[in-house]
Amino acid sequence: MVNKLEFLRRVPLLPHLFDSWLRIWIFLSNPQLADCLDEIETEVSGWKGIKIQNHKYGGTEFSFNHKEIGHIHSNGLMDVLLNKTIKMQLLQEGRISNHHVFPNSGWISFYVKTKDDSEYALGLLKKSYAIRFERLSEE
Amino acid sequence: MNESPETANQKDKTKKLLLGLLVSNIVALSIIGLSNYLVSKILLDPEMDVGTTLVFSEFVIVPLIMGIISAWFWRDLGMKGKYYTGYSLINGLIVILLSYFFLSEGYICLIIVSPLVFGFVISGAFIGRAMFRKKNNTLNVSVFALLVFVFVTDSVSEHRYENMVSDTMVINAPTSEVWKHVVAYDRIKQENKYWLFKIGMPSPVQTTVDGFYEGAARKCIFSNGYVFDEKMVIYQPEKNLTFDITHQPKDPEIMGHIDILKGQFLLKDNGNGTTTLVGNSWYRLYVFPTWYYDIWAESITRNVHLRVMDHIKELSEHK
Numbered sequence: 426m427v428n429k430l431e432f433l434r435r436v437p438l439l440p441h442l443f444d445s446w447l448r449i450w451i452f453l454s455n456p457q458l459a460d461c462l463d464e465i466e467t468e469v470s471g472w473k474g475i476k477i478q479n480h481k482y483g484g485t486e487f488s489f490n491h492k493e494i495g496h497i498h499s500n501g502l503m504d505v506l507l508n509k510t511i512k513m514q515l516l517q518e519g520r521i522s523n524h525h526v527f528p529n530s531g532w533i534s535f536y537v538k539t540k541d542d543s544e545y546a547l548g549l550l551k552k553s554y555a556i557r558f559e560r561l562s563e564e
Numbered sequence: 565m566n567e568s569p570e571t572a573n574q575k576d577k578t579k580k581l582l583l584g585l586l587v588s589n590i591v592a593l594s595i596i597g598l599s600n601y602l603v604s605k606i607l608l609d610p611e612m613d614v615g616t617t618l619v620f621s622e623f624v625i626v627p628l629i630m631g632i633i634s635a636w637f638w639r640d641l642g643m644k645g646k647y648y649t650g651y652s653l654i655n656g657l658i659v660i661l662l663s664y665f666f667l668s669e670g671y672i673c674l675i676i677v678s679p680l681v682f683g684f685v686i687s688g689a690f691i692g693r694a695m696f697r698k699k700n701n702t703l704n705v706s707v708f709a710l711l712v713f714v715f716v717t718d719s720v721s722e723h724r725y726e727n728m729v730s731d732t733m734v735i736n737a738p739t740s741e742v743w744k745h746v747v748a749y750d751r752i753k754q755e756n757k758y759w760l761f762k763i764g765m766p767s768p769v770q771t772t773v774d775g776f777y778e779g780a781a782r783k784c785i786f787s788n789g790y791v792f793d794e795k796m797v798i799y800q801p802e803k804n805l806t807f808d809i810t811h812q813p814k815d816p817e818i819m820g821h822i823d824i825l826k827g828q829f830l831l832k833d834n835g836n837g838t839t840t841l842v843g844n845s846w847y848r849l850y851v852f853p854t855w856y857y858d859i860w861a862e863s864i865t866r867n868v869h870l871r872v873m874d875h876i877k878e879l880s881e882h883k
Contacts, residue, residue: 436855438624438687445686446679452649463644478694485645 431526434482444483447499458501461543465497469550474558487550490561494553497546501537505549508556520545577641584637585655588630592659593666595626595715621718623680624853625711630655631688632695632708639696652689656682672765673821676860725849726825727858729865733873735839737880739802739831742839745879746805746829747796748773748782752875758867765864766790768872782807792824805829822861823848841876843869 434440451459462485469487470477475494480486484498495505504524507515508531515521515533524532537546567575599622634655638648660678663669669677695704735742751770761767766786774781778799784792790813798806806828830842845865851857 438628438684441687441691442680442683445683445690448645448649448686448690449653449682452646452653456646459646459649460644463646466645477697479690 440481440483441479442483444499447483451499451501457540458538461537461540462497462499462501465503465537465543465546465550468547469554472554475554489554489557492557494557495550497537501542503535503537503546503549504532505535505553506532507549507553511552511556515549521549580637580641581651584634585651585658587637588633588655589658589662591633592626592630593662595629596622596667599715621715623677623851623856624684625715625718627656627659627681627684628688628691629708629711629715630659631685631690632692632711634685635689635692636696638689639693645690648689648693649686652686653682655689656685659685672760672763675763676857680856723850723852725852725854725858726846727849727861728844728846729862729869731843731866731869731873733841733843733870733877734834735841735877735880736837737839738837739833739839742831742841742876742880743802745876746831746841747771747776749872749875749879752871754871754875754878756871758871760864761787761867761871768868771872786813794827798828802831802833804831821849821851823850824865839880841873843873845869 433443448459451462466477466485469475472489474489476488478486478488480496480498482498484496486496487494493506495503497503502525512521512531512533516523521533521535523534524530525534533549535542535546535549537543631652634652635648638651643651656678660674660681663677664671664674691707695707748771752768756762756767758767766788768784769787770785772783772785773796776799778796780796780799782794782796784794786792792809792813793811794807795810796805796807798804806826808826809824812824824845824847826846828842828844830844832840832842834840845868847861847865849857849861
């Protein structure tokens with residue numbers, strides 16, 4: 426479904442509009458999830474060097490040193506950039522899945538649905554942050 | 565008596581929240597009013613009907629600007645995303661209510677437009693939230709200037725969009741029988757199935773004709789009593805009935821939004837006692853962006869077709 430509608434992402438502002446509709450849906454139907462997403466954003470915004478902005482395809486993007494570490498769409502779907510080694514380890518845990526558009530990359534997807542999921546999501550973002558932080562230190 | 569810091573803080577927060585709602589709505593109404601005035605009276609030939617065309621900018625750029633303005637007033641309040649969404653929903657609701665009272669829009673139109681307004685007001689609020697977080701005034705001014713530029717360019721551009729919707733149905737009756745009910749038909753008594761008709765959008769109920777010949781007048785009567793005047797321009801019994809719409813009602817739900825231009829019924833004898841009936845309608849849209857409104861226009865036109873064609877099928881099959 427996502428792959429079939431992928432071309433729509435290129436229509437200017439359409440991904441933002443779609444994400445706003447998701448925000449409304451979650452606000453009305455599942456306000457606890459909206460709280461979880463806000464908590465993730467608040468927590469990550471406190472990490473040194475993290476910048477928060479709108480993602481080009483809708484949602485909230487977290488970047489470190491001008492490079493994206495991950496983003497969350499407003500329905501709780503979070504995409505995080507790791508590396509293939511960590512991705513394989515995490516896939517065995519069974520909570521994450523291959524990225525919904527780029528399955529063969531280092532990106533992973535994870536759905537935040539509960540408070541427990543938001544803790545796990547923070548852990549994933551922390552892993553990505555650590556990878557970028559380490560790379561920056563090496564440079 | 566001095567008020568406590570908490571009370572003063574709360575009052576300041578409430579003031580900024582309300583200012584975000586108030587100023588964004590005043591700016592939105594001013595932009596729409598001013599642009600309609602400038603476009604229709606000054607920038608373009610007054611005889612052109614451009615002033616009544618609701619352009620892309622009015623449904624996209626204006627709500628985005630509203631969201632950005634409200635985010636500017638809310639920038640120091642430390643509000644979480646959930647509250648931005650909630651207050652932006654209130655903001656969208658206010659502008660929709662103002663449109664009902666000041667722009668005399670019908671409630672069906674407002675239901676149709678509301679997903680776009682709510683969506684872009686919220687998008688604007690989150691774009692603004694990200695912009696004002698960066699505290700980069702050059703960027704902020706550039707984004708605002710770009711939006712104003714797009715708005716002005718779009719407002720003075722010519723907008724023209726026409727489309728045709730076609731529906732096909734097989735009827736278990738010969739063309740001679742189907743034709744009798746195509747040209748004119750008795751009142752439709754079946755319950756409406758389409759959700760917009762159920763909540764009050766007028767649906768077709770009856771068609772009458774002055775005569776059975778090319779050039780004769782035809783009237784399509786809707787459930788609220790409104791009448792579309794038509795003229796039969798092609799009259800080929802059992803094959804083709806094509807009619808131009810010569811006058812459409814001044815209903816606020818359609819006035820200035822859509823013109824139905826032409827309608828057509830084509831009949832094809834399938835050679836086995838059945839008939840393929842094709843219903844075609846041509847319309848011109850005055851509301852933009854078409855990638856959004858044409859979805860609605862197609863859906864409504866299709867359901868008008870199906871209501872009439874289902875009725876013709878029932879009459880033809882139960883002669």
